Amino acid sequence: MINVLLVDDHPIVRSGYARLLEAGGDIHIVAEAQDADTGYLAFVQHLPRVTITDLSLPGSSGIELIRRIRARDQTARVLVFSVHDEAVVVDKAIQSGAHGFISKRSAPEVLLEAVRAVARGDRYFSEDVRKIVEVRTPDSERAIVNALSPREFEVFRLLAQGLSAAECAQTLNLSQKTVANYQALIKEKLNVSTSAALVHLALKLGIVAGSESQRLLNIDR
Incomplete structure (x- = not known):
């Protein structure tokens, strides 16, 4: 079973994603959080296999949450799930320690595939984000x-x-x-x-x- 922490500031959105993930049969949501501070505390308490976080959060962003989680545990696996997929944002999330980045515009099965890939130690990027990652000629x-x-x-x-x-x-x-x-x-x-x-x-x-x-x-x- 893959234990997951889900961080998103919209309760209805979190609820929908939680149901989607647990319907897969091999994923369990151990905790949910609405901001970076409570997300970090939940990580420390539950030590999830994978943390899924949005980037747009009240107060500190998901990038700051990634930095704090990875500073505490270098083995922690973090997946970004966000509507913000601009090149600079993707670059910074990866630099901060994210192991995957998928757009919220992706199909539901992409999220399930991404969680499983990140949990087993792989990196995962949705198709649109992969194009950004592969371009190494930044302006x-x-x-x-x-x-x-x-x-x-x-x-x-x-x-x-x-x-x-x-x-x-x-x-x-x-x-x-x-x-x-x-x-x-x-x-x-x-x-x-x-x-x-x-x-x-x-x-x-x-x-x-x-x-x-x-x-x-x-x-x-």
Whole structure:
């Protein structure tokens, strides 16, 4: 039996995926979580064979959850199941330690196949994501963002959503000074000088949606 932790912020969606997975007969949902913090606590408590996580979660993202899980247990197997399959996001999820990445647009049987593959130690990518993974000629902006560490990327994402340094610090359990240092380093690495420019880059690469970053679009121009 494959024990699975399912992390998604929509209860109805989680319920549907749980029924689908357990209908396969060889998969058991040991726990569900709605955000990265409760997902991490559930991982520590249940030590599932596979953790399935969305990337868009309240507060910290699924990428931060992957980083925390893999930092605690290098043998942990994580599968991303998300509607966000932009190249930069896929790259960063893999860099953070994900063993598979499938789009929520995939057929139901793809999710079952992916869980079984990741559980036995294989990597698995849905067809659309595989095309992104196999392309190793990233444009300059994608390459620059890929140079960010997983923690730097998470701070970048939160700042691009319009969170202040203090709000980022609270979300990530860091000091405000640490976040401020990250913010300066991120701007230097991305070669941007203003918060608005940072937001525009995140929008262009599909890291955040327009509705997430509206607070910063009219400042620091």
